Amino acid sequence: MADNNLRMMILHFDQKSIDATKGILQYLGYVSITGVSVPARVFNLLKSEKFDLLFADYKTISMYGEDFLETLRENPGQVPIKVILLIDSEIAVQDLKKMYREGITATIKYPFQLNEMEKAIEDSIRSVPMAISKTIRKIRELDFFSFLTDEELIALLKISKCRNYKENDLIFEDGQPGDRFYVIVDGIIIISQMVNKRRETVLARLKRGSCFGEMSILDGSPRTARARAHDDTVLLEFDRRIMEGYDDIVTLKLFKKLTHIFSRRLRGANAKIKQMMADQAKLKDRSHDTPVT
Known part of the structure; x- marks a missing residue:
């Protein structure tokens, strides 16, 4: 398993989904987890704090706009962070391709399985730009x-x-x-x-x-x-x-x-x-x- 001291952020418009994702991560042994429901809050936190992983709900960042990942990647004033995309079974292949091109490091599909969550985290940590x-x-x-x-x-x-x-x-x-x-x-x-x-x-x-x-x-x-x-x-x-x-x-x-x-x-x-x-x-x-x- 990856380092349990990793600092993680969960971005989802639904608080219940944040709590559910946080519960799985805590079960796996991770303790430093922050949940946010608004994409702008992600940018604000990254200006002053270091996070290793961002679990970003696809629908949430889609509602924000198509430039969320681009802004996250190119803003020099923010701490670099690796992104795991939370998706459901309805995402189109073309949209998934676009997310990869925009720099996501792994994906995980609802409903989450423990082994799939562990694999997504390991994949992200191993990712090299x-x-x-x-x-x-x-x-x-x-x-x-x-x-x-x-x-x-x-x-x-x-x-x-x-x-x-x-x-x-x-x-x-x-x-x-x-x-x-x-x-x-x-x-x-x-x-x-x-x-x-x-x-x-x-x-x-x-x-x-x-x-x-x-x-x-x-x-x-x-x-x-x-x-x-x-x-x-x-x-x-x-x-x-x-x-x-x-x-x-x-x-x-x-x-x-x-x-x-x-x-x-x-x-x-x-x-x-x-x-x-x-x-x-x-x-x-x-x-x-x-x-x-």
Whole structure:
């Protein structure tokens, strides 16, 4: 879990919703929580106090105006804060894309589940602004994005998130819902499975430029393995909900790239199976040729 000393603010027009969200955060161990019902109050508080996270209700900031997140991000007189967007199931993909472009670091959907709240907080804490992390040049060098023009790459990065992971941090566990996929900007990722719930078997070591978890985008299936950081790692994260709004050339190109990668891996797996079957057949033939003494 993230640091329980984090200072948090909840923005919601409904006091009951503020109290409910605060109750969940307190149950998770967080103690410094401030609730406000008016967006202008957020700006006033940030002028004099430091907050780490803002839980902002989508409908509340929409009522304020489309420039809330832009004002929050660009005002030099305010303390920087990471934003978790509180949404319901009715938000359109285009609106969600816009929120990502405006700088939200994670989303969580009503009604809140404890594990989803913890994940949203962890995601936000790991988020690294592109301009600060200086990863754009490194990302341009990755073969994974070679199919995009510079303009298309920038558009794609605006609907992705850059996350930092430390050595042995868990990215996802076997059996968890598949709701996002990742591209490795720096570091090594270990893909593994637990045998008899005791022994970890390493399936793959993925290096810079590799992607993983892409099946979650293609079919939404649960994870079939665990992924963890072998060392300090920087990942680009792509949310399935964003990718489902494939109404532009960038997301269509991304789907094509993922399909190509999946097909290549499937052909590789088939080749290994054929080789194993051939090796077994040779061993069987040799056993038949061995003279009996």
